[in-house]
């Protein structure tokens with residue numbers, strides 16, 4: 283008689299994949315997350331049982347609890363940093379109107395179709411109309427992937443083989459080591475730098491403009507400020523030169539914003555004589571990533587017809603979100619810029635009071651918010667923050683949604699100006715969870 287094993291091989295007791303995939307929870311997850319993700323969770327749980335880390339009877343439960351919540355690795359975050367347009371956190375937070383417009387655009391839509399004739403229509407004509415309404419001084423508009431693409435299109439279509447005249451005070455690095463001068467030169471245009479870092483006069487421009495000049499480019503220094511003995515030349519003065527003036531305003535304000543009196547806006551720039559304005563969609567405009575080109579009809583037409591325009595084309599989700607941002611109520615970025623200080627104080631008091639009620643060391647402090655890399659360098663916006671023990675920073679980042687504040691003098695500050703008001707509850711609950719050591723979500 284062959285000898286029988288006394289202890290059964292635990293590997294034989296591990297349920298098979300097909301058996302596990304009949305578990306209703308895993309079946310539902312297949313619909314929600316797809317087979318790759320679910321099978322990976324199942325395999326990992328089986329492996330843990332084979333290694334003896336869990337009992338074979340717990341494999342299904344282990345697979346279920348290892349499933350990700352959603353089919354993307356992107357995690358939602360509450361921006362409590364006090365930086366309103368935070369590039370690392372995806373810049374502008376979209377308005378509810380923009381979010382629901384994206385929902386519509388996810389299906390088949392008339393993005394490029396005329397429902398009355400049944401024929402092909404102009405792409406995203408509703409967006410163009412919304413932009414034209416928002417910027418009355420623009421004769422025509424064109425929208426591309428981002429502001430960098432807008433500059434590439436302008437340089438390629440208007441200045442390839444020619445010269446772009448630009449002040450040395452406006453040779454901007456926009457972040458992550460990307461530099462506007464290098465971006466422009468990559469198109470085959472030549473840069474003609476004029477003036478010095480701190481001072482450029484209209485004479486510098488006049489001396490440089492000649493037959494090779496395609497346009498004068500003015501770039502808003504949106505992420506730094508030069509102070510002291512400085513001088514620049516405004517659009518109105520540049521507009522008297524015999525070449526078009528292209529103005530990269532950066533932030534994407536379409537009209538003057540009382541809360542930021544020094545920040546340029548598209549309508550005023552065109553009225554002052556700019557031939558073309560370029561701007562981002564996801565900074566102060568408060569919309570999705572996009573590059574706006576607004577200005578003279580004949581210039582915009584040249585941009586739209588250039589072959590490279592097709593490679594920089596806006597996708598339908600962005601077109602829908604941008605149109606809704608322009609037509610809908612003030613998006614969260616502009617709303618947080620405008621919210622009065624007493625309102626922030628009221629919200630901070632309420633939040634701190636509730637946290638103290640949970641035995642948490644929370645107090646309200648004065649703070650300063652900033653627009654961020656999106657614009658208005660050097661402008662400090664008065665704000666209020668809830669100050670917490672800095673050891674809460676890590677558990678708060680582990681939650682879902684994660685809460686990201688900023689560390690200051692050994693304290694963690696949650697700045698109310700960058701937190702959308704409808705998330706105050708979420709932030710409170712997150713701090714309570716983080717303080718109770720329940721920081722895994």
Ligand SMILES: *Cc1c(COP(=O)(O)O)cnc(C)c1O
Pocket residue numbers: 428429430431454456501502503504505530531532533561562563572573655656
């Ligand atoms: C942010 C910025 C850009 C780049 O815009 P993207 O939309 O990020 O491509 C270009 N110019 C200026 C002045 C900016 O502030």
